Amino acid sequence: MTAFAPDSIVLNRKLPLWYQVSQSLRASILGRSPQAELRLPTEDRLAAHYGVSVLTMRQALKELEDEGLISRQRRHGTFIEPEARRGTPVRLLGSVDAIVAQQSGMRSELLDHAMTPVPAELAGHFPGATEVGAYHRLRGDERTGEPTNHARNHIRADLVPRVDLSALEHEPMTKVLRDLPGVRISRITDTVEARLADPETAGLLGVPLLSPILYYTGVTYDEEGDVLDVARIHYRGDRFSFSVTLDAN
Numbered sequence: 001m002t003a004f005a006p007d008s009i010v011l012n013r014k015l016p017l018w019y020q021v022s023q024s025l026r027a028s029i030l031g032r033s034p035q036a037e038l039r040l041p042t043e044d045r046l047a048a049h050y051g052v053s054v055l056t057m058r059q060a061l062k063e064l065e066d067e068g069l070i071s072r073q074r075r076h077g078t079f080i081e082p083e084a085r086r087g088t089p090v091r092l093l094g095s096v097d098a099i100v101a102q103q104s105g106m107r108s109e110l111l112d113h114a115m116t117p118v119p120a121e122l123a124g125h126f127p128g129a130t131e132v133g134a135y136h137r138l139r140g141d142e143r144t145g146e147p148t149n150h151a152r153n154h155i156r157a158d159l160v161p162r163v164d165l166s167a168l169e170h171e172p173m174t175k176v177l178r179d180l181p182g183v184r185i186s187r188i189t190d191t192v193e194a195r196l197a198d199p200e201t202a203g204l205l206g207v208p209l210l211s212p213i214l215y216y217t218g219v220t221y222d223e224e225g226d227v228l229d230v231a232r233i234h235y236r237g238d239r240f241s242f243s244v245t246l247d248a249n
Contacts, residue, residue, distance in 0.1 A: 118154075
């Protein structure tokens with residue numbers, strides 16, 4: 001049994017710190033090694049690890065407790081719930097780290113990848129391009145294997161030779177692109193809408209035809225304002241919810 005070690009995160013001081021910390025800790029919990037302890041470090045140690053106050057850390061832990069990912073036992077400590085459902089809210093926060101954290105902790109199967117003509121509906125995102133790299137993945141609960149979403153990414157053609165396919169088995173495309181030398185992500189524009197499961201989505205996710213689906217689109221831009229990636233993800237409606245938090249400060 002190894003000690004549970006949370007990942008680090010670069011905090012954006014313009015965003016609610018407790019949300020960022022809860023996202024990072026959630027990703028660490030969902031992506032933990034099967035040999036990791038279920039007991040979390042103390043509030044003080046977690047606060048020091050993330051560089052936040054104990055009050056902020058307490059607020060982040062309450063978020064995870066409310067989701068059923070952890071339980072807090074007085075005088076005994078805080079523990080990961082081993083049987084907790086791994087579907088989590090789709091939260092649109094304002095940092096790349098938060099988006100990476102949201103998409104982490106899932107098993108991913110690369111169904112196919114190829115160079116393909118630019119889809120007509122994406123032509124406005126890739127002006128002048130004739131081809132893009134297309135990647136289709138089925139992602140799900142790492143523990144149970146249950147499929148929870150399937151994602152299609154279309155990326156700029158010049159990035160295709162540099163993408164590590166093995167990394168896509170356990171990392172979101174956002175992180176894979178961000179880690180490429182010379183690639184600097186400036187912003188991501190997200191939209192979410194309700195849809196009904198089409199035959200392909202129903203079959204991949206194991207849900208009834210026309211059942212509710214959350215359809216997410218994320219467009220990732222570099223510092224020059226050019227599109228690096230367009231992600232389109234179908235989430236199971238019974239495993240995910242959508243929320244937005246606006247900071248008044």
